[in-house]
Amino acid sequence: MAFLTIDHLSFTYTTPQAATLQDVQLNFQRGTLNLLTGASGSGKSTLLKIMAGLYPKHAGQLLSGQILVHGQPATLPDASLVALMFQNPDNQFVMDTVYEELIFTLENLQIDPAEFDDKVTAALDFVGISALRNRHLATLSGGEKQKVALAIIVAMDSQVILLDEPFASIDPQARTDILAKLMLLKSEQHKTIIIADHDLSDYQGRIDQLLYDDQQTRQVKVANEAQQTALFRPFLRKIKSSDYPLPATGRESAVVNLDHVTIKQFAREILNQPQLDFFANKVTLITGPNGIGKSTLFNALVKLKPCQGTISYAGRDIKRIHQRQYSRDIGLVFQNADRQFVAVTVKEELEASQKHSLLPQIYTPGKVAALFAQLGLEGLEERIVYSLSEGQKKRLQVLLMLIMGTPVLLLDEPFKGLDLESMQHLIDLLQQTAAEQQRTIILISHQLQGLTKFVDYHLTFEQQHLQYVGVAQ
Amino acid sequence: MNPSFKFIVAIILALEISFTNNYWVNLILILGSLLYIVRQKVPLRKIVWLFIVPLLPAVGLTVSMILKADQNFAFVFNLFTRLYAFIFIGSAATLTTEIYDLILSLQQNLHLPTKFAYGFLAAFNLFPKVKHEVQVIKTASMMRGITLRLWSPQLYFKAILSAFSWSENLAEAMVSHGFTEDQTRTYARTIPLTRRDWLLSGGILLSIQLLLVGTPYIINF
Numbered sequence: 001m002a003f004l005t006i007d008h009l010s011f012t013y014t015t016p017q018a019a020t021l022q023d024v025q026l027n028f029q030r031g032t033l034n035l036l037t038g039a040s041g042s043g044k045s046t047l048l049k050i051m052a053g054l055y056p057k058h059a060g061q062l063l064s065g066q067i068l069v070h071g072q073p074a075t076l077p078d079a080s081l082v083a084l085m086f087q088n089p090d091n092q093f094v095m096d097t098v099y100e101e102l103i104f105t106l107e108n109l110q111i112d113p114a115e116f117d118d119k120v121t122a123a124l125d126f127v128g129i130s131a132l133r134n135r136h137l138a139t140l141s142g143g144e145k146q147k148v149a150l151a152i153i154v155a156m157d158s159q160v161i162l163l164d165e166p167f168a169s170i171d172p173q174a175r176t177d178i179l180a181k182l183m184l185l186k187s188e189q190h191k192t193i194i195i196a197d198h199d200l201s202d203y204q205g206r207i208d209q210l211l212y213d214d215q216q217t218r219q220v221k222v223a224n225e226a227q228q229t230a231l232f233r234p235f236l237r238k239i240k241s242s243d244y245p246l247p248a249t250g251r252e253s254a255v256v257n258l259d260h261v262t263i264k265q266f267a268r269e270i271l272n273q274p275q276l277d278f279f280a281n282k283v284t285l286i287t288g289p290n291g292i293g294k295s296t297l298f299n300a301l302v303k304l305k306p307c308q309g310t311i312s313y314a315g316r317d318i319k320r321i322h323q324r325q326y327s328r329d330i331g332l333v334f335q336n337a338d339r340q341f342v343a344v345t346v347k348e349e350l351e352a353s354q355k356h357s358l359l360p361q362i363y364t365p366g367k368v369a370a371l372f373a374q375l376g377l378e379g380l381e382e383r384i385v386y387s388l389s390e391g392q393k394k395r396l397q398v399l400l401m402l403i404m405g406t407p408v409l410l411l412d413e414p415f416k417g418l419d420l421e422s423m424q425h426l427i428d429l430l431q432q433t434a435a436e437q438q439r440t441i442i443l444i445s446h447q448l449q450g451l452t453k454f455v456d457y458h459l460t461f462e463q464q465h466l467q468y469v470g471v472a473q
Numbered sequence: 474m475n476p477s478f479k480f481i482v483a484i485i486l487a488l489e490i491s492f493t494n495n496y497w498v499n500l501i502l503i504l505g506s507l508l509y510i511v512r513q514k515v516p517l518r519k520i521v522w523l524f525i526v527p528l529l530p531a532v533g534l535t536v537s538m539i540l541k542a543d544q545n546f547a548f549v550f551n552l553f554t555r556l557y558a559f560i561f562i563g564s565a566a567t568l569t570t571e572i573y574d575l576i577l578s579l580q581q582n583l584h585l586p587t588k589f590a591y592g593f594l595a596a597f598n599l600f601p602k603v604k605h606e607v608q609v610i611k612t613a614s615m616m617r618g619i620t621l622r623l624w625s626p627q628l629y630f631k632a633i634l635s636a637f638s639w640s641e642n643l644a645e646a647m648v649s650h651g652f653t654e655d656q657t658r659t660y661a662r663t664i665p666l667t668r669r670d671w672l673l674s675g676g677i678l679l680s681i682q683l684l685l686v687g688t689p690y691i692i693n694f
């Protein structure tokens with residue numbers, strides 16, 4: 001008999017007709033590493049949070065089914081049975097130091113205080129972060145925070161360890177370290193580990209079961225041999241450097257220049273760039289591993305993150321440009337769409353953007369309505385923006401920022417959570433705008449399908465360095 | 474002294490001097506608080522600030538009372554010293570107590586429900602993030618052509634939205650770290666509540682009552 005069973009589970013956030021999970025049936029054995037993949041915004045997080053006992057307590061409604069341990073219904077949440085590591089390294093700690101957070105957890109589990117010190121020491125040693133013992137959590141990097149989260153799970157000694165996109169915003173080295181520790185927890189302590197991850201690199205040959213989210217049937221299914229090969233394939237192929245041309249030296253004009261720029265996240269250096277130009281009226285794609293610092297680079301470009309050295313826009317040091325002026329020069333499409341909204345309904349958002357647009361002659365109400373329809377958003381005018389689906393929010397957000405008409409637009413993962421069709425609509429709109437209005441677009445994206453015609457130049461971000469790749473013209 | 478008792482005594486004393494008019498008591502409280510602060514090894518820099526910060530409002534109050542209300546010296550001096558007494562009593566409680574100790578004491582000695590105690594503590598630890606969040610909200614709005622000021626309702630609307638998502642994340646994280654409301658828990662550290670705490674608190678309050686009764690005072694409306 002399987003150790004852990006998900007038995008005919010259906011779950012919805014709204015109505016039974018719009019169930020997120022429909023009749024999910026899965027089995028997990030002890031001492032296995034299970035990988036759960038699927039598009040973001042699918043049911044992966046939901047399933048993990050149900051297994052951790054957070055849902056339906058905190059959100060949604062369980063329509064049917066149950067979680068079984070050795071065939072018996074489990075009472076959840078039960079921290080000694082199931083532990084969950086979250087996607088966001090922030091907001092998962094109550095106390096202010098690593099030691100106190102571990103103690104808080106042990107106190108919750110009603111462990112004898114006499115054992116506290118040994119347990120804390122053992123957990124920190126296991127993860128290899130004894131040096132962080134008395135550090136303030138607020139001073140740790142994302143990767144260190146996730147290691148602390150893992151140490152807490154080790155101290156809790158839970159049978160099942162769930163990880164919800166745990167590597168989404170941490171550096172590659174931390175990811176490798178944590179994965180190695182998880183392999184040990186599996187083999188030495190026979191933990192059942194389930195990781196939700198959209199990035200499948202490094203997993204092949206290490207996992208016991210690959211599960212995927214089938215959005216058609218709203219089920220989570222076990223991938224067969226052929227499906228596994230197909231799912232892993234995109235992560236084996238690196239982008240060929242010949243996909244894009246290299247910028248021709250001397251022929252392009254720079255709109256943004258980096259001169260001996262160093263960006264640090266706490267003690268860790270993220271970028272150390274002697275020289276770099278972003279070219280005017282071009283579309284530049286930035287790729288690089290998770291957590292390398294791509295979003296932080298964008299924050300530095302819009303003056304939300306201090307850095308050393310000089311970043312200049314149109315020849316002027318951005319430190320000398322007033323923020324209010326500067327935000328009319330460079331716009332950032334945030335990864336989290338909610339950040340971009342300033343009003344309540346979709347209509348009010350569109351009006352706000354039109355009112356303050358730098359290109360009112362182009363973005364007339366008629367034009368805006370046409371673009372709105374082109375993105376498949378028709379009929380949503382009266383909706384409250386925060387109630388839209390993630391995909392709808394994303395499309396609206398990009399449109400709002402295009403209307404603003406800033407000469408430079410930074411887009412941080414604009415295709416996240418979009419299906420291929422919506423993504424194509426958005427690329428068409430961006431391409432059309434860039435061509436007609438001579439705008440500079442700098443883009444971070446993991447999603448590379450369909451970008452070939454749109455992107456002019458390709459920058460890779462690796463080992464604290466940005467570099468153009470491609471064929472010489 | 475037990476952290477909870479310290480705060481209770483401080484609140485009672487502050488309330489009492491709000492309704493009485495006796496600068497001798499104010500001066501004794503200032504001196505007593507100062508001695509306690511010094512004994513608890515609070516850095517000198519912070520102690521100096523305690524004298525400077527209330528100076529401007531205290532002087533302002535005194536001058537306006539003399540000029541406009543035409544009050545006698547005793548009354549004006551009482552207001553002046555009362556302001557300082559508030560600051561010193563408050564500081565004697567806050568500067569000498571770790572927030573974590575207070576939270577532990579409120580749970581263990583006064584039986585405050587754990588969900589309030591840790592909810593409060595988590596919120597307290599989130600505080601430094603608020604500043605950065607406000608900056609992001611302001612910049613994001615500027616990119617939409619809207620300048621938010623400290624008095625713009627939109628700023629607060631966005632900040633509250635962020636707070637909602639933080640609190641949701643935190644609540645879930647607490648549960649996944651084994652926290653359950655109203656469940657008994659073990660403690661790495663117990664905050665003692667001794668006979669000495671009772672005697673000391675009682676003694677302080679009693680002697681202040683005697684001083685208030687012993688020296689003439691007027692109820693001030």
